[in-house]
Amino acid sequence: MQLAKQLEVEVEVLHVIDPRVVHGVTSRYSDSQTIAAGSKLSHREIIEREKYHVAKELDELLCQETSRLNFPIKLKQTIEENEILKKVLEELNRDTSSLLLINKAVDNMIFGSQSELVETCQSYEGVALVVPPNYCFQRMTNVLMPAAFGNLSVQKQQFVADWILKMAPVINIAEDDKRRVDEGARVSMESLFYALSVNxxxxxxxxxxxxxLDYAKMLEPDILFVEKQRPGLVASLVKKGLLEKAFEQADVPIACF
Structure with a gap:
């Protein structure tokens, strides 16, 4: 919410109830709206019950958060039965002009494993911002990104620049001396962030x-940019990719591009 306030954008809160997670269980309670205690709930009844309780909890949470903002935000809430990866592939990729904000927690509810989290971020064709659990928002003053950011399409670079410029952080760009970006990419980045201090x-x-990643630990940026490049099949069998290592080692929000 604080980020949306800073960027002056609309927010859609999406909660996916994964059908692989919820199964038929015995009801531990009974009221005038439910079946008797001790009987078996069907899959559909479980899903509807989950939707009801999630909606109630989300309403309470969002009311608290929006009241703290003292700022009008257009808010949409969606609760549905789906798999997050399927949602990304079939719907969210139709319009990648949104910043996809994801909780990094692997809680066996939304994400069953870290590899599923990584695959979801890699599958989203826009920019995904992955945030550690219980992370407290702070205004962005310091950003670290690889020079490979300059190889993105002009449209995607501009999308990122639009929300970064609103916070006016210092931009730190790291370059691999063995894989230098071409001069055009460097000029493009300097043009994008012309109003900011760039190191x-x-x-x-x-x-x-x-x-x-070692430099990120030393610098402690407010946001760490990581390329979503998938390692080759053989490489993935013998070592972890950069995105996976960043999720394990970094305690700051990670922008996956």
Whole structure:
């Protein structure tokens, strides 16, 4: 909510009830609206019960959060039975002009494993911002991104620049001396962030991913940008990709591009 206030954007809160998670269980309570205690709930009854309780909890939470803002925000709430990855592939990718905000928690409700979280972020064709559980919003003053950001399409670069410029942070750009971006990409980034202070850091260790994450720990940026590049099949069998390592090691919001 605080981020939406800073960016002056609309918010849609999406809660997906994964049918793989909820199964028929025995009801532990009874009232005039439900079947008798001790009887078996059907799948549909469980889903509807979940929707009811989630909607109630979300209403209470969102009312508290919006009242703290003292700022008018257009808010939409969606609760549905679906799988998050399926939702991304079939619906969210139709319009990738939204910033997809995801809780990093692997709680066996939305995400059953970290690999599922990684795959969801990689499958979203827009920018996903993955936030640690219980993270307290703070105004963005310091951003770290790889120079590979300059290889994105102009449209995607502009989308990111639009919300970064509203917070006016210092931009720190890290470049691998063995995989330099071309001059056009560098000029493009400098043009995008012309109004901001931009620092360049060149890495020479030969292991860009490790040095990038080590530098992030030292710098402690408010947002860490990580490329969603999928490792090859063989590479994925012997080592973790940068995105997965970032989720494990970084305690700050991660913008996956």
């Amino acid at each position: 360049y850091q060149e890495f020479h260790s030969g292991d860009f991913e490790e040095e990038y």
